[in-house]
Amino acid sequence: MIQTVILGNGNLGTHLCQAFEKSKHINLLQNYNRKGKLIHNCTVPVTSNISKIAMAEVYILAFNDSALYELSAFKNLDGLVVHTSGATSLEVLNSFANYGVFYPVQSFKANVPVIFTEVPIAIEANSAVSEKILVHLARAISNKVSVINSSQRKALHLAAVFANNFSNFMYTQALDICIKNNINFDVIKPLISATITKLENTTPDKLQTGPAIRNDKKTINEHLILLENEAQNKLYHQLTKAIQDYYGKEL
Amino acid sequence: MIQTVILGNGNLGTHLCQAFEKSKHINLLQNYNRKGKLIHNCTVPVTSNISKIAMAEVYILAFNDSALYELSAFKNLDGLVVHTSGATSLEVLNSFANYGVFYPVQSFKANVPVIFTEVPIAIEANSAVSEKILVHLARAISNKVSVINSSQRKALHLAAVFANNFSNFMYTQALDICIKNNINFDVIKPLISATITKLENTTPDKLQTGPAIRNDKKTINEHLILLENEAQNKLYHQLTKAIQDYYGKEL
Numbered sequence A, B: 001m002i003q004t005v006i007l008g009n010g011n012l013g014t015h016l017c018q019a020f021e022k023s024k025h026i027n028l029l030q031n032y033n034r035k036g037k038l039i040h041n042c043t044v045p046v047t048s049n050i051s052k053i054a055m056a057e058v059y060i061l062a063f064n065d066s067a068l069y070e071l072s073a074f075k076n077l078d079g080l081v082v083h084t085s086g087a088t089s090l091e092v093l094n095s096f097a098n099y100g101v102f103y104p105v106q107s108f109k110a111n112v113p114v115i116f117t118e119v120p121i122a123i124e125a126n127s128a129v130s131e132k133i134l135v136h137l138a139r140a141i142s143n144k145v146s147v148i149n150s151s152q153r154k155a156l157h158l159a160a161v162f163a164n165n166f167s168n169f170m171y172t173q174a175l176d177i178c179i180k181n182n183i184n185f186d187v188i189k190p191l192i193s194a195t196i197t198k199l200e201n202t203t204p205d206k207l208q209t210g211p212a213i214r215n216d217k218k219t220i221n222e223h224l225i226l227l228e229n230e231a232q233n234k235l236y237h238q239l240t241k242a243i244q245d246y247y248g249k250e251l
Helices: A011-022 A065-069 A128-139 A150-180 A189-199 A217-226 A230-246 B011-022 B065-069 B128-139 B150-180 B189-199 B217-226 B230-246
Strands: A002-007 A026-032 A058-061 A080-083 A098-104 A121-125 A145-147 B002-007 B026-032 B058-061 B080-083 B098-104 B121-125 B145-147
Touching (some): A002 A011, A002 A128, A011 A026, A058 A128, A098 A128, A121 A150, A128 A145, A150 A230, A150 B230, A189 B150, A189 B189, A230 B150, A230 B230, B058 B128, B098 B128, B121 B150, B150 B230
Parallel strands (some): A002 A026, B002 B058, B121 B145
Antiparallel strands (some): A098 A121
16 A cells, blocks of 8 residues: 555546545655645545644645645645646655656546546656556556656647647537528537547557648638638638648649 | 339448338338348338339439439439438439438447447438428438528538547647557557547536646747657647637737
8 A cells, every 4th residue: 555645636636536545555745735624525634734744655746736836835745846837847856865756647627537547647757666656556546557757747738739739629620600691500520429439559650630631722722711710711722731741742 | 101212232221121111100122222232220122223223112223423423324214313421412312302311420430339329420402302201301301300401511520620630640749749659559549539528528628628728838948849750740730829819818
């Protein structure tokens, strides 16, 4: 049983407390949060007093990224101290003797249940011993644990911007077009979820379809004429060109 | 029971035959395809002889888009003749007395099962009578039937380019970054599917996260430095700017 304290009661802190409490391999000793609030659906003791934080093997800082640069109040934590941020350097914790990163690659909402066994957790640590403890801890709640280095974690965060933020913006454009044309966006949703289903068995580069990759100039021109919104028109043009450049077609 | 003949045995033709044969409200009389091939998992009689196509109330042309411009061989079809293409005009069929569009908004693969009740079907017809028949036919297999006009169908197809083709290209960029950094793409997939789950309860414009909308210049600059591939760097820059313009932030 790994003796653990979780600091923070935001979306991630809450979900981690719930998952850790259920695990047979983890002993969740305590949650620290500034207001001393109890954790929803969790019996873990809570403190708001930094000097009363329990002695533990691992301290998980489930704080906002910005809070990770102001850790002086926690300097006396004596154990393996880890943060949970994809974008923050490991070295932000180098004032501690043992430190690491425990990065669940997922976005969390407090009230939406999470199946943690399916959440990838990327581990990084300042030593082989710390790494081993963190892998052990991560495997207690997830079946998808990997050890990555700092440059991989940065790349992973960058890949997530494309896969999550940029793709979501594409859905927003589709929504916009639907609203303007009095089409229910629900008509589009099955197309989106079908892509996800297909990704289970293949890679996205093999799933590319549409007028750009077909170099279907007739449809592309019709679409550019339809797109009266200047920003959207430009985006369509840029993305069509990017797809054609990627797949080696001429616009 | 609507007497129906389906022409074509591609991905969509095959799935439609299977779904129509199961419906209590449809009598699938025949499939026509050039080679007279039997339809997988379907007992419908098949012909390759255009002059032996059965008399029916509705003829569904499940052909490729380009084949819809070469229909002279089928000019004697006597009934309601409809195509299944999102991008093709209704008027391509105006040599028939009664015509329409029966557009399932989904991409099909022959060997991947489809739950047709969940596939949106967009209907368009040259008359109120034809429209009524097509709505009836569509409702026999799907719970998501809508009647749209030509300009809506064009807009729907355009929205699908953003929601499907362009978003898929974002996944490809993420895959690319993963491969270059020796990261398993499976680590990214749960992030993608989580977006889809969230779209069940909200719209994508409310789900936008990431460095662009936060105007997090530090991360944006780090990402642009990481992106040594010129095309990818440009794309990141263009999309970041597009998101910031959309949400009214300065780059």
